[in-house]
Amino acid sequence: xxxxxxxxxxxxxxxxxxxxxxxxxxxxxxxxxxxxxxxxxxxxxxxxxxxxxxxxxxxxxxxxxxxxxxxxxxxxxxxxxxxxxxxxxxxxxxxxxxxxxxxxxxxxxxxxxxxxxxxxxxxxxxxxxxxxxxxxxxxxxxxxxxxxxxxxxxxxxxxxxxxxxxxxxxxxxxxxxxxxxxxxxxxxxxxxxxxxxxxxxxxxxxxxxxxxxxxxxxxxxxxxxxxxxxxxxxxxxxxxxxxxxxxxxxxxxxxxxxxxxxxxxxxxxxxxxxxxxxxxxxxxxxxxxxxxxxxxxxxxxxxxxxxxxxxxxxxxxxxxxxxxxxxxxxxxxxxxxxxxxxxxxxxxxxxxxxxxxxxxxxxxxxxxxxxxxxxxxxxxxxxxxxxxxxxxxxxxxxxxxxxxxxxxxxxxxxxxxxxxxxxxxxxxxxxxxxxxxxxxxxxxxxxxxxxxxxxxxxxxxxxxxxxxxxxxxxxxxxxxxxxxxxxxxx
Amino acid sequence: xxxxxxxxxxxxxxxxxxxxxxxxxxxxxxxxxxxxxxxxxxxxxxxxxxxxxxxxxxxxxxxxxxxxxxxxxxxxxxxxxxxxxxxxxxxxxxxxxxxxxxxxxxxxxxxxxxxxxxxxxxxxxxxxxxxxxxxxxxxxxxxxxxxxxxxxxxxxxxxxxxxxxxxxxxxxxxxxxxxxxxxxxxxxxxxxxxxxxxxxxxxxxxxxxxxxxxxxxxxxxxxxxxxxxxxxxxxxxxxxxxxxxxxxxxxxxxxxxxxxxxxxxxxxxxxxxxxxxxxxxxxxxxxxxxxxxxxxxxxxxxxxxxxxxxxxxxxxxxxxxxxxxxxxxxxxxxxxxxxxxxxxxxxxxxxxxxxxxxxxxxxxxxxxxxxxxxxxxxxxxxxxxxxxxxxxxxxxxxxxxxxxxxxxxxxxxxxxxxxxxxxxxxxxxxxxxxxxxxxxxxxxxxxxxxxxxxxxxxxxxxxxxxxxxxxxxxxxxxxxxxxxxxxxxx
Numbered sequence: 001x002x003x004x005x006x007x008x009x010x011x012x013x014x015x016x017x018x019x020x021x022x023x024x025x026x027x028x029x030x031x032x033x034x035x036x037x038x039x040x041x042x043x044x045x046x047x048x049x050x051x052x053x054x055x056x057x058x059x060x061x062x063x064x065x066x067x068x069x070x071x072x073x074x075x076x077x078x079x080x081x082x083x084x085x086x087x088x089x090x091x092x093x094x095x096x097x098x099x100x101x102x103x104x105x106x107x108x109x110x111x112x113x114x115x116x117x118x119x120x121x122x123x124x125x126x127x128x129x130x131x132x133x134x135x136x137x138x139x140x141x142x143x144x145x146x147x148x149x150x151x152x153x154x155x156x157x158x159x160x161x162x163x164x165x166x167x168x169x170x171x172x173x174x175x176x177x178x179x180x181x182x183x184x185x186x187x188x189x190x191x192x193x194x195x196x197x198x199x200x201x202x203x204x205x206x207x208x209x210x211x212x213x214x215x216x217x218x219x220x221x222x223x224x225x226x227x228x229x230x231x232x233x234x235x236x237x238x239x240x241x242x243x244x245x246x247x248x249x250x251x252x253x254x255x256x257x258x259x260x261x262x263x264x265x266x267x268x269x270x271x272x273x274x275x276x277x278x279x280x281x282x283x284x285x286x287x288x289x290x291x292x293x294x295x296x297x298x299x300x301x302x303x304x305x306x307x308x309x310x311x312x313x314x315x316x317x318x319x320x321x322x323x324x325x326x327x328x329x330x331x332x333x334x335x336x337x338x339x340x341x342x343x344x345x346x347x348x349x350x351x352x353x354x355x356x357x358x359x360x361x362x363x364x365x366x367x368x369x370x371x372x373x374x375x376x377x378x379x380x381x382x383x384x385x386x387x388x389x390x391x392x393x394x395x396x397x398x399x400x401x402x403x404x405x406x407x408x409x410x411x412x413x414x415x416x417x418x419x420x421x422x423x424x425x426x427x428x429x430x431x432x433x434x435x436x437x438x439x440x441x442x443x444x445x446x447x448x449x450x451x452x453x454x455x456x457x458x459x460x461x462x463x464x465x466x467x468x469x470x471x472x473x474x475x476x477x478x479x480x481x482x483x484x485x486x487x488x489x490x
Numbered sequence: 491x492x493x494x495x496x497x498x499x500x501x502x503x504x505x506x507x508x509x510x511x512x513x514x515x516x517x518x519x520x521x522x523x524x525x526x527x528x529x530x531x532x533x534x535x536x537x538x539x540x541x542x543x544x545x546x547x548x549x550x551x552x553x554x555x556x557x558x559x560x561x562x563x564x565x566x567x568x569x570x571x572x573x574x575x576x577x578x579x580x581x582x583x584x585x586x587x588x589x590x591x592x593x594x595x596x597x598x599x600x601x602x603x604x605x606x607x608x609x610x611x612x613x614x615x616x617x618x619x620x621x622x623x624x625x626x627x628x629x630x631x632x633x634x635x636x637x638x639x640x641x642x643x644x645x646x647x648x649x650x651x652x653x654x655x656x657x658x659x660x661x662x663x664x665x666x667x668x669x670x671x672x673x674x675x676x677x678x679x680x681x682x683x684x685x686x687x688x689x690x691x692x693x694x695x696x697x698x699x700x701x702x703x704x705x706x707x708x709x710x711x712x713x714x715x716x717x718x719x720x721x722x723x724x725x726x727x728x729x730x731x732x733x734x735x736x737x738x739x740x741x742x743x744x745x746x747x748x749x750x751x752x753x754x755x756x757x758x759x760x761x762x763x764x765x766x767x768x769x770x771x772x773x774x775x776x777x778x779x780x781x782x783x784x785x786x787x788x789x790x791x792x793x794x795x796x797x798x799x800x801x802x803x804x805x806x807x808x809x810x811x812x813x814x815x816x817x818x819x820x821x822x823x824x825x826x827x828x829x830x831x832x833x834x835x836x837x838x839x840x841x842x843x844x845x846x847x848x849x850x851x852x853x854x855x856x857x858x859x860x861x862x863x864x865x866x867x868x869x870x871x872x873x874x875x876x877x878x879x880x881x882x883x884x885x886x887x888x889x890x891x892x893x894x895x896x897x898x899x900x901x902x903x904x905x906x907x908x909x910x911x912x913x914x915x916x917x918x919x920x921x922x923x924x925x926x927x928x929x930x931x932x933x934x935x936x937x938x939x940x941x942x943x944x945x946x947x948x949x950x951x952x953x954x955x956x957x958x959x960x961x962x963x964x965x966x967x968x969x970x971x972x973x974x975x976x977x978x979x980x
């Protein structure tokens with residue numbers, strides 16, 4: 001580790017970029033827009049996958065795998081879908097390279113595909129084309145399938161985790177006999193995401209519905225969860241789409257219902273991606289580095305020995321190894337860092353940077369006194385405590401840290417939701433404070449577009465539990481029945 | 491389920507294809523050569539991943555993720571590597587589609603990539619290009635990384651699981667300070683694969699070394715495990731490559747060694763893929779369907795109720811639910827199939843087809859007698875036993891089945907390894923019996939090629955524990971110091 005991070009106040013965006021690379025989470029690759037997720041970053045993703053996958057299975061879903069490639073013609077079948085995705089996709093046109101005779105490897109023009117293949121930006125089309133073969137009657141429904149996969153959307157301006165050409169995600173694709181069942185599934189999965197965001201990632205979210213403009217291309221309704229980052233910008237943390245019968249109609253997927261009549265199948269899709277790692281960073285971390293919620297931390301506890309001689313190290317190691325065993329017995333992930341190539345101060349800074357929730361340090365005096373120094377990453381509080389019942393103490397501390405991180409983010413979020421009543425006020429709050437803004441809107445796409453163009457703020461959602469309230473659109477003065485949630489967003 | 495499967499004797503290949511689809515493992519997709527892995531097939535893959543991933547981590551490896559795309563120029567940097575892969579790859583040339591004004595979606599010629607991107611057929615090149623930034627000194631070594639990913643090799647003739655354009659796999663890529671360490675890693679991971687094949691998949695394997703002709707493109711040595719299928723053909727079940735310094739040289743990855751001198755880094759790579767599901771099917775299954783080793787079976791035990799009235803079903807359900815709980819307490823995966831839409835006979839056939847290792851059936855008489863019918867999928871043996879200590883009994887039975895399936899495959903394999911001493915005998919054994927053949931070979935690529943062209947048999951490997959034995963090449967009569975292992979292969 002060289003010098004410290006740029007501070008958040010100085011340059012939030014620079015702080016983020018430095019943190020992602022210095023904490024060994026990810027880096028840019030030689031392929032424009034594509035990232036390398038490094039082992040430490042990937043292990044956070046694995047922890048996220050493990051929580052989510054368990055919840056998907058508990059709610060009745062199975063995993064499956066569908067092709068990476070989608071025939072170009074499939075895209076055109078759902079009109080709004082192709083509009084949403086055609087402008088940013090990787091197109092495979094050939095299936096062979098050859099040597100040009102001068103030692104150069106070139107594309108073999110004899111190996112041109114009859115129909116181009118698109119690298120999936122999302123899989124509704126290829127999956128609904130497959131479901132046609134799986135569904136004949138209501139007895140075949142529901143189909144509750146999820147896929148863990150890589151997808152590609154050709155972004156021009158990319159940022160690690162937040163916006164990359166290739167990213168990893170999961171996409172659920174379900175098929176139902178009735179509109180009501182599909183809508184219930186859409187809501188159920190939104191709640192799975194919200195619960196995951198709040199109770200695992202420790203990030204409070206607002207559950208809501210997207211406006212027509214912001215909807216997924218091909219959906220009748222898009223539900224979402226929206227989180228607030230430390231710089232006052234919002235981040236969409238997960239979406240769950242009610243697709244109606246759009247994809248069933250596009251791919252001719254009909255079933256015989258209980259009454260013996262043919263009908264189109266009802267659909268949902270829902271997904272979260274490695275983007276959530278970006279959210280995790282921006283929701284909690286500080287100028288010293290990452291702050292990871294214990295439930296997602298690859299290393300929950302690190303033990304650093306402080307010694308003057310090999311003999312002292314040996315004694316400390318024996319105590320440390322006992323602690324390691326007692327923590328592992330409680331399923332706590334722990335690392336004893338006995339490297340002799342780095343000094344304790346270096347190690348302290350490294351684990352702060354990497355967001356390890358609890359750091360233990362043992363020195364010669366601790367050996368004698370039966371004590372240990374324990375430091376929390378979130379508050380940086382340090383104390384010397386007795387080593388008796390240490391594992392139990394740490395287990396409780398990790399739970400406390402998880403809650404404490406959540407509460408800090410919740411307080412920040414709640415103190416950054418503001419109601420405004422005029423467009424002037426809206427713009428000044430946006431520029432001076434940022435955060436979520438609740439304001440009246442006339443419900444038209446025109447006004448929404450104008451606000452976006454003039455302020456770069458978008459309607460993040462119409463909150464699900466929104467109170468009705470008569471008012472006037474802050475821009476046009478036209479009548480409105482509720483406030484909607486605005487913010488500038490990632 | 492419609493009619494039964496084609497028998498293996500009648501048409502092994504047809505039997506395989508029917509089994510894969512009818513048992514809901516996988517199916518062909520609308521994209522030529524790409525498969526859909528259905529939920530039941532995917533859950534077998536998830537079980538395989540879980541065992542392997544645990545072993546990779548136990549041996550010190552971490553997972554990471556590298557880009558799907560590889561710049562064309564990267565391929566050319568390692569000469570034999572590009573030769574091996576250039577002729578079968580998907581090439582991305584454009585990054586946008588557009589509407590041609592007549593409602594057709596076409597490739598936007600304005601969005602042509604300056605350099606074509608190849609969809610990874612394997613990731614040595616992009617990973618070694620990345621490692622250049624990770625490695626400066628011996629302190630940065632070893633790097634022990636694995637990636638779970640999809641890869642694409644444009645195969646012309648495809649078969650579900652065995653040979654598809656896109657498949658799922660894991661690829662380990664490690665970097666070491668010395669040749670010896672890299673060779674040890676190559677051997678260690680081969681042993682992880684062999685142990686997995688034998689003790690989890692219940693498939694005996696022969697550990698060996700590939701001839702130069704059969705080596706991975708870019709490797710100095712390829713170790714492999716080879717298994718024998720029921721039709722007498724061999725299947726390569728995993729490979730572990732010693733790459734020497736080839737990729738370090740191609741991508742200029744140097745490090746300062748302990749003596750303070752610059753040297754190129756030593757490399758290994760190793761992988762297994764969804765192809766192993768094809769092996770699992772062909773090693774064990776029979777004319778009634780799949781036979782799955784209990785360790786990989788998504789459902790280990792199924793309970794089928796046999797009842798004449800709703801009242802009887804209710805009583806049976808109460809017993810069945812108790813059994814479910816007692817099995818789950820032992821981490822046994824169990825399903826109680828109380829569907830009222832299908833008769834018991836139909837269910838029996840379905841679970842036979844799907845290879846569920848143990849089937850329990852409970853009828854009215856069993857209720858009275860405190861008994862249950864228990865049927866093994868592997869031997870089709872049935873018996874009525876007392877329900878006392880049932881969970882314990884089943885736990886042991888599952889272990890017994892796992893071993894029994896392995897022993898059956900081992901006996902078959904061992905009775906199908908034959909030594910031959912002439913080319914005539916070689917050809918007649920190949921045609922009449924198949925299996926593995928041990929024969930003398932003069933060690934030249936020419937003879938190897940001639941044998942392949944004339945018989946379609948290849949040298950599967952030079953077994954690792956091969957006894958030295960003076961002899962004469964069966965084709966050329968030239969001297970040979972050992973027999974090598976031949977077979978026709980998948």
